[in-house]
Amino acid sequence: MSRLSLALLLSLITVSVFAQNDLMDLINENNPAEINYTTASFKSTRIMNGHSIEKMAPGQLDFRISHRFGTLNTGAYNLWGLDQANIHFSLEYGILKWLMVGVGRGTYEKTYDGFAKFTILRQSTGAKEMPVSLSAFSSVAINSLKWTDPERTNYFSSRLSYVAQVLVARKFTPSLSFQLTPSYVHRNMVPTELDPNDIFAMGAGGRMKLSKRISLNAEYFYVVNPKAYMSQQIYNPLSVGVDIETGGHVFQILLTNSVAMIEKGFIGETTGSWTKGDIHLGFNISRVFNLKKQKKP
């Protein structure tokens, strides 16, 4: 039922905003004033692990490779985690001005994932004032591990997980942006009766530009479900890192306690804890290709 109310809430927001536009158009008929849309709230489509409101323009293709090493507390012999690797790579494409899709594959549970991100509101000043940018994010993840017990009846549905998020961000100053990400993760199959199939979390992330090309990012998801009786001890994922932008590349180097790079993995299934030293060094590399000639914005 929560899915239906979320959908209704979204439709209410968009309908009321469009009504406002009609009235504003009447006033500005004779002197059409300029609307300044805020751009580049974040340097990349991810804050650290989670999505930001940034999107690919139509015709832009983003090839992302993400890497998380092992944990720092595995000591010098394992080079503090560098000997162990978890990867995720994805191709993300802008279809329309307000729609971006992506597909990917990662080491975590050998998952194939796909997502769609919709831009609903854009922060703007001028003729139309909009204090925040708002996007909706939806994804499906398919776990492709071999069945633990091939003899019993295994269902394909048991491999699926779904994620829905609302991304609300505001660029406060040219250097400072902040985003809130209420999230909902649904896992079709969980190990025990006490594990929740539905996980609710509130994410918060932000970035602070240190120079024209470098920004400091941080992100935290607070899992609302009580963690006491789950089959494994989970923690809230916290990530901090640096974004370095060079021409067509964005490098994100980060420290995090979650090994997965998709929402289904890091929101409800982070088993590492910062206080115990389960910190993974990681990086995301994003390379943007323009497949179509970009029109001047």
Added chain:
Amino acid sequence: MKRLYIPIVIISIFLFFFVSCYYDNEEALYPVIDTTCDTTNVTYSVTIVTMMNNNCYMCHSNKTAAANGKNIHLENYSDVVANSAQITQAIKHTGSIPPMPSNGGKIKPCYITQWDIWVRKGMVNN
């Protein structure tokens, strides 16, 4: 009507993603019928040591760990507790840690269940 086009498309794609929603969990879907698997009396000294003896000590005992087990010792209680998170990932073949046993097999489900129960109950040295 044209103004509502975008929200309708967004909501229908959202709902499309959620059509095969199930609320399954393994315990309910696959009740353990194996009557020989003792899930009530799980102790370190009997259950876990037996499981390790049958599947792990050939590479991870105090004598063999350096040569065959990448120096991961699992014979002592303290080592097992220290490595317990990795052991869980390895025996369940989740993909983030090399799957164990490393000869390509998987330990029997009864052992995995007993390991989970021992961990959940606080990894007591009993």
